[in-house]
Amino acid sequence: MSLPPDTLNACLAPAKLNLFLHVVGRRADGYHLLQSAFRLLDWGDRLNFRRRADGLIRRLGSVPSVAEADDLVVRAARLLQGRSGCTLGADIEVDKQLPMGGGLGGGSSDAATTLIALNHLWGTGLDREALQALGLELGADVPFFIYGRDAFVEGVGERLQALELPGAWYVIVSPGVVVPTAEIFSAGELTRNTEPIKIADFAASTTRNDLQPVACNRYPEVAAAIDWLARFAPARMTGSGACVFAQVAAEADAQRIVESCPARWKAWKARSLPRHPLFDLVG
Numbered sequence: 001m002s003l004p005p006d007t008l009n010a011c012l013a014p015a016k017l018n019l020f021l022h023v024v025g026r027r028a029d030g031y032h033l034l035q036s037a038f039r040l041l042d043w044g045d046r047l048n049f050r051r052r053a054d055g056l057i058r059r060l061g062s063v064p065s066v067a068e069a070d071d072l073v074v075r076a077a078r079l080l081q082g083r084s085g086c087t088l089g090a091d092i093e094v095d096k097q098l099p100m101g102g103g104l105g106g107g108s109s110d111a112a113t114t115l116i117a118l119n120h121l122w123g124t125g126l127d128r129e130a131l132q133a134l135g136l137e138l139g140a141d142v143p144f145f146i147y148g149r150d151a152f153v154e155g156v157g158e159r160l161q162a163l164e165l166p167g168a169w170y171v172i173v174s175p176g177v178v179v180p181t182a183e184i185f186s187a188g189e190l191t192r193n194t195e196p197i198k199i200a201d202f203a204a205s206t207t208r209n210d211l212q213p214v215a216c217n218r219y220p221e222v223a224a225a226i227d228w229l230a231r232f233a234p235a236r237m238t239g240s241g242a243c244v245f246a247q248v249a250a251e252a253d254a255q256r257i258v259e260s261c262p263a264r265w266k267a268w269k270a271r272s273l274p275r276h277p278l279f280d281l282v283g
């Protein structure tokens with residue numbers, strides 16, 4: 001079998017937003033059952049991949065505060081290599097753009113892009129479903145990025161149904177604090193029994209992020225960022241925070257809000273992305 005060219009460069013690992021996030025129950029192992037609408041954005045990290053014949057997996061350059069062996073790109077590559085029995089390796093370079101631990105899914109998206117890209121470069125031939133199952137072993141958000149389009153997500157992130165949403169512009173604000181996911185999920189005050197909604201009712205339902213009140217109470221900067229952004233448009237936290245977002249009518253509105261963001265925070269504009277750019281690389 002012939003392999004494709006040995007490099008894939010400037011592959012996007014897009015960010016995601018959780019347009020809403022409901023906690024609808026808890027599994028026996030303590031993990032929380034969620035409902036959420038995940039939306040892809042056209043903004044993210046960029047990854048370069050080069051196939052190696054010697055089987056080594058190396059991360060080139062450094063991602064701040066993440067050791068090479070812990071990096072989700074390295075873990076994703078090792079997982080695919082181990083499960084497929086592939087003897088090839090890869091050099092992986094990550095140009096980190098997304099704030100880490102921000103609820104934008106950056107690490108998960110890096111892992112998903114790695115699984116898709118190396119499955120292609122190595123000719124390992126896993127289909128989308130198999131890659132999603134592999135991704136779930138790395139993190140709850142990974143299957144969504146491999147699925148590659150906006151989705152209504154249930155379970156802990158493994159049950160996905162396509163959502164058709166109109167294109168939109170968003171402003172994302174990072175309030176510069178780290179909100180540990182585990183702390184929010186283990187909080188006594190977290191609402192864990194939100195009534196499940198049906199995908200068909202999503203557009204008409206009143207939704208929220210159940211993790212937001214807990215994060216806002218414990219991390220006042222998150223609340224302050226929501227209050228500030230809400231002066232322009234309805235604002236909400238994504239995932240377990242700390243980033244918050246608002247949908248706006250047009251790019252010019254997004255630009256104006258980004259330019260007026262208080263200096264102690266960071267703000268970006270981004271547009272929705274109908275498909276993951278590597279969507280067609282998966283069979």
Ligand SMILES: C[C@@](CO)(OP(=O)(O)O)[C@H](O)COP(=O)(O)OP(=O)(O)OC[C@H]1O[C@@H](n2ccc(N)nc2=O)[C@H](O)[C@@H]1O
Nearest residue numbers: 030031032103104105139140141156181182185239240241
């Ligand atoms: C909340 C979400 C929504 O997109 O995203 P992020 O904010 O991370 O982007 C995810 O479900 C994040 O899932 P996951 O990627 O597994 O989170 P991790 O950081 O590994 O979880 C840390 C800890 O939070 C708890 N946890 C996480 C997910 C979940 N459905 N129930 C839980 O109880 C578990 O104790 C877990 O050990």
Ligand SMILES: Nc1ncnc2c1ncn2[C@@H]1O[C@H](COP(=O)(O)OP(=O)(O)O)[C@@H](O)[C@H]1O
Nearest residue numbers: 070071072100101102103104105106107108110
């Ligand atoms: N390539 C990576 N990029 C970002 N975070 C990573 C990566 N590899 C491992 N991590 C770890 O995953 C954690 C969660 O990161 P991230 O996915 O960016 O946030 P979130 O899950 O809140 O959206 C980070 O705090 C970091 O310790």
